[in-house]
Amino acid sequence: MTEPLVRPKRKDPLKRTRLPLSPPGARSRTALGLATAAAQGRFMLQVCQDCAKTIYPPRDACPGCFAPAPPFCDVPDGGVLLAVTTIRTSTDAYYRERMPWRVGTVRLDCGPSVVAHVHGDCAEGDRVAMSLKLDRSGQAAAFALPARETPDMADDKQLREMTCDPKFRRALVTDGRTAVGQACAKALSEAGCTIVFVGIADAWKPFPGEEALRKTANVEIVPLDLTNSESVGDLAADIGGRVDIVVNTAEHVRPGGIMARKGLVVAREEMDVRYFGLMRLAQAFGPALRFRGADGVNSAAAFVNFLFVHALANWPEFGAYSATEAACLSASHSLRAELRPGGVKFINIFHGPLETEWFQPLPPPKVAPSALARSAVDALKRGLEDVFVGDIAQDIRERFLADPKTLEREL
């Protein structure tokens, strides 16, 4: 039985903050295929296309028939936990301060034996569900979970190292005026955040949904204008050391291609809210997040970013907006690398058109703001890095992976 987490006490401001360390992060290039799977929450191993053998650890040729470069494929995650040990001494500094630590050997139904992190509710002889998680070095790690959900399962000490669970953490939602921002505030509150700071620029201006937002448990409205560096800096100075999860919900969706517009006014606004807004947030809150990556039960955990899926491939009907989103996508990869030393994840939630006013003329399917918020919380709970929400986002992703040039013509 997992011991449920206890809500952490207020931190003594005089106490030294434990610096974040990373578990060993060196991997062969081939093994990085596991990180690709883990980032999406899939369980994939190499499967030989010639002799159908499932292979682990990752290899450059099939040990059944020497076929080169077996690809990573989704495989069944079931297995039996053959042996468990509780490691009590380690040569690695990260693990040393997290002892004891359980690992075990799992015989997968699909063939190979996997040395894995083992959830506290799994015992020798049990059926387990194998998963791939991103550990605090950002690399994939095999994690054996109970085959069926157990009480307080997410509170397992080792599992929580791999996830960004909102329980007992404090989140900042950057724009509470948007439907997505309000949905996120609600979802994070329901997921157990002890405080959900919600940014509102020019609070004297009323907005739809304000009353419900103010009534949401644990929500605290804070002044925040992402287009104003001073505003972002002021808020970070005030609450930066108490924010564990940043969720950027700032939007500026405007239709039209680049030639459809006269001048740069709208493009500048898009960039100011989305791209420079992301930069302001990252510069103001990022260093504190990275510094607090090992700060106890409510350590800093994640930066969540919503991206229009046409960041991957431009859709000329929203041509200028797609370009802004592409800039944000590129920036996200830099930020992901910059946050990694703190063990803080950068989560991209890709979406197609939303059920919001600026996508009003478009036909369905469209993604409801509540569905987007649910996906964000799910990604946090599972520790994912890349999530594609809704049919359109999934469709564009598949077409993009198949061939970006063909997708360009299709759009």
Next chain:
Amino acid sequence: MRRRQSYKGVVAAAPITIPYERFSIHGAHWWIGRALRALAEQAHLKPADIDGFSVSSFTVGPDTAIGLTQHFGLSPRFLDHLPLGGASGVVGLRRAARAVQAGDADIVACVAADANHVDSFRRTLSTFSRFAQDAVYPYGSGGPNASFALITRDYMNRFGATREDFGRICVAQRENALAYPHALMKKKLTLDEYMGARAISDPIHLFDCVMPCAGAEAFLVCTEERARDLGLPFVNILSTIERHNAFMDDPIQYRGGWVVDLEEFYGLAEVKPEDVDLLQTYDDYPVISLMQIEDLGFCKKGEAAAFVRTRDLTYRGDFPHNTSGGQLSVGQAGAAGGYLGLVEAMRQLCGLAGANQVKEAEVALVSGFGMINYDRGLASAAALLAKAS
């Protein structure tokens, strides 16, 4: 399959141990040099006389055997670098013996040595192998303690062995070590102390673990005639085997490659397990010694725990085992750990062992096991040696 040929006329001579140190400021080259010097002194050889060189070391990087030829002024016509850990000794012996037998070399210096600096163990672990880097070290970084803990757990579940059974091996080896001058562990160990030791990675506790240290072991391989001319103590090689990555489909390791070649191993030597007067197993973790006692035919699979319960494993006993104390009590000087049992068996058969001498030692079995690349030891090897007749 073609059968292995006899080693008639080829011998292993001049067993050398350079006493171990827990930590040493010296590098692997220094230890190898000391071993070569000791071999040369005993056999009255100059560097130019040594025309074969076989080396095993984890810490000699960035050098390999070829660089060492220049370092030590050797000009060999047979050169081997064996990164086989605990199987290095037996494999080094058998390859050198074939080289001598075929006329590729006259006299081969076989040396294993490793340095141990304050942080070198951690560095070795984190870069041990690609599979270790990708699929073991990031999981709690328990090193071999954790890997062997999983193998030990499974062995206990499968065959009903208990911690006391492992403890018997460790306690007997400590008793042997008290009679061996170069052992690093010089304090008597009781079964109660073994049982009460702190857990390292359950069910592995403190006295199941070897202590990393620095040191060197070495011997020469040459013809029997040459050994006699040089006035060297030597042993005859009756039979040897090696087998790697055997039973790769076993979900977890409970047996090793010895099983595959056992019939030929004893057949070539024309001896049976009951003819063996002393056994040197590779003992980094006692479960592996139990596995070897089974897989080398001293008892049936799964019965080694019962076997050791009824035997006296000390050098004075009815089943002398790891008579110098093994790595568990002498220390593990990296790849030299793979030579320790072989060099000790040579001393025993030559009557050079000292206080821990086994009486009437005629036939010795030396077993090697090595290289936890991912979840199991890949290399296994064994040699049957006999007192010079």
